[in-house]
Amino acid sequence: GQNIDQPTEMTATEGAIVQINCTYQTSGFNGLFWYQQHAGEAPTFLSYNVLDGLEEKGRFSSFLSRSKGYSYLLLKELQMKDSASYLCAVRPSNDYKLSFGAGTTVTVRA
């Protein structure tokens, strides 16, 4: 089976930085995705990592270490609209299905 772990909840202040960690133990590895999901809405794609290192996309960055089975999503200059659940998903090797974590609910406070 696949095991994806991420914290359940995080709270941060508007304008601050928050780092959401994700650790995984999967049968193989062929990429890691981060999705944002607002309450009652569809998950939307944020980032994709398949090689080690940092991928930056505006206020959002995602990091991957394959040897450690670890990724993080970094949200900078937090805005109220960033309050959402953030899902980490891993694609095991030779399989385009995704295994999702349960999501981290981020609450941004004024």
Added chain:
Amino acid sequence: DAMVIQNPRYQVTQFGKPVTLSCSQTLNHNVMYWYQQKSSQAPKLLFHYYDKDFNNEADTPDNFQSRRPNTSFCFLDIRSPGLGDAAMYLCATSRAERDPQHFGDGTRLSIL
């Protein structure tokens, strides 16, 4: 413009009464997926189609079936819904195996 469209957004059905959820896409993607997501849980893959090839997850109940009559449409049929089937059902598509999945807004199913 919505690219993965799920209808309806909210569906209420009675215990044991068959229900069908629909998904359509304007992306012309090869792969379509159905997920079940319960509150505060990870989306759970039920099945997916690669073109017309159907792939069922081993732990998907027999109560759940799917149809894909053409590239654009995919349906989820729940033959005899039980109280435990109340959840958000998400449809997603991807062009090919290395591409991100694009999700619809989901159908929230309630069972009376």
